[in-house]
Amino acid sequence: MNNSSGGILRALSFRNISAVYIFIIIFVVFSLWIPEKFLQIGVWRSLLDAEALTGLAAIAALIPLVAGSLNLAVGAQVGFSAILSAWFLSKAGLPIAIQLPVVVLMGALIGFVTALVITRLKVEPIIATLGMSSILLAGMAAVSNSQQILGLGPDYRMIATTQFGGITVPVYVLLIVAVITWYVLERTPIGRRLYAVGYNPEAAHLAGVGVERLRIATLTAGGAIAALAGALLTSRINAGDPTVGPSFLLPALTAVFLGSTQFKGGRFNVWGTVVAMYVLAVGIKGLQLAGSPSWVNNLFYGIALLLAVALSQWERTARRGSAIGRLLRRRQPVGPGQG
């Protein structure tokens, strides 16, 4: 079989790696439009750094989604953990070595509780996480008094700002988390089972897969990763800011859905997610540098999310489209050899 040449062509097709082509278009457009602002190494470095946290939030949403739970609370989870981090440091006075693990554990616990609501109380994931999101937002406001928590001390800041080879710690954290997630999802039996649960929980159950336990595990792991993103967020801006976290939701979900159209032919996957996330961020950055107002962010992500989901449904809708076409056609005489 001429599998290899066909395989390469398919791998490079627009359908498979549209994000890469979109990136090239964005890059060319802004390079011609605002070269003096856009083609600065500093811009790219800060982009890499700042968006690493979005990447973590996206992976936190990705893992449960693979097993079929759409998590609308990711933003609130990041935000709550960020506030919790700041509160532990400045109000409770915990040392970092204790504060950081505690925050991550709390995040895992939040994910675990959400999972119990979904699996034991049989609440749909969308509703369960929407409710959880609201509860966490309330918790954030209560802990922070809806104000920034300052005075975290000088050391905490170092975590997110220390550089190795010109690249900051959050980028490495993202890379490590992504590699581990990739390995588990694509190379281990657990990952295989997670996808099975996401596609068809009943058939997976009959194949001996522990559907509930895996669902719980994914939401717990997602919670821990969201908390890690929250802790790094607080370190990065050197304050506990109750307004930042929730804004992670939209970019994270957009990246996950756009990512699912990349590389793996419709499957949610890590590298698709990370690449999509950065491509979207570059687009936003370019628009900002070109002087567009800040509401363009929401517009951009909103449109991108809709397009991404539409794209990921492409195959199915294509088939449905032809079913509609049949209904229309049936009203007309068919073919030339009539009667």
Place this chain on the structure above:
Amino acid sequence: MAVSTPLLRVTGLVKRFPSLVALDHLDLDVHGGEVVAVVGHNGSGKSTLVKILAGAYTADDGSVALAESTDLHFIHQNLALIGELSAVENLGLANGRGAAAAAPFRSTEERARTRELIERFGAGFDIDRPVRELTPAQRAVIAISRALEGWTHPANVIVLDEPTESLHRNEVEVLFAAVRQLAAEGAGVIFVSHRLDEVLDLADRVVVLRDGSKVADEPVTEIDQARLVELITGDAGAVVGDAQSAGRRNEDAGPVLRVRGLRGATVDGLDLELYPGEVVGLAGVLGSGREAVPSLLYGAAPSEAREYTVAGQSYARRSPKASLARGIAFVPGDRGRLGAILEMSARENLTLPQLRTLTGPFGNILMKEERDETDGAMAAYQVRPPLAEQKFTLFSGGNQQKVVIARALRDDPSLLLLDEPTQGVDIGAKATIYETIDAAAARGTAVLVSSSDDKELMRLCDRVIVMRDGRMAAELSGANLTERRLVSEGYGFA
């Protein structure tokens, strides 16, 4: 048949998929009053033809022409029901109700009509339950009723893609009576099936497809079963062999499975004992409990039992996972919903229940070993096309079933529970599956087969338990195991 112009004329139809040509310049005429059977091996293009007629696929070349005011009606291989809706609602969908669509929806009339339609098939079940909770046979009844509903004039063409796969004899007969009635009134019928005796019974003309090409188009009077088998397989010797069973049962080590008073779903108190090396059948009409037993035994649905032991050990908290760990494998009757994960590849489906043997030192799946093993299974079970990486939905129905069977036998189970194991499978592959089941029994596996196909039970089983109203009505073996007895015991007029 009639000299009239055909109701449906298909000329030069071509459909290509990336991996193969599914239809290769197919010509087909269907006249009013005529039943045309379309047969062929798994993946020969039968469903592709149906899907093109339905407009679900567009042909690459060729044309489809219908006579003036002729409509097409379909029963698809996957039935195309909406799982969340009830029988009443699914039937309501078919009626172009126009302005009346705003009228109260589950009116008493509609419910009464639904009940009437279903009772024609001798089936009584809850018409308000979501159809996804019904058995495949019950769903087939709904789909058939729906296709027979709402005809404004008789000169239409009805297309049935393997409608009888999960139906028992009596249900099949009701369907055939309905189809003959339609044909007598002037309808054209296209009937796709692997059950050759039914084909010879119902059809006026037989069209045989092989790898997308038409290899025969003959009146049924000119053809017999042996000739048909030869045309389908392209091989004169390929006939489903007779059983050489009997005396395989090994009682030395005691029963693999011993159940007393099994209750759950439609089963109401069943005792069962299975020994290594024997193949036991379960027969019975729709609703007899026959179809529920394998899934109850597997732990897929909740059940109670006074006693339930596997290899002498009590097994109380039953679940699929625990069953697999005890060497119990299960092939569900509802392939699309329960038997496989359609969005995953054949490889991923094959290995899903047992990945431990393919796990490396870092908890990783050994990709190469997995691929090799899958390729081996694809070849051994004659899956066409043998593309392990192809998405499961893209395989034809029968080829999907081969993979599901391969998966159940992969781990050399000590107890194999089968529900309609050869549904949608062509005669060539059916023979392979039967041989595989024989071989598993010879290795000491105890096999329980629930089937609506009496011939299959006769071929496979050492003894057959006939069920009626959720209990055992008779146990047949040796000279008593005849098709006649299976039918008469099933109805209870022995």
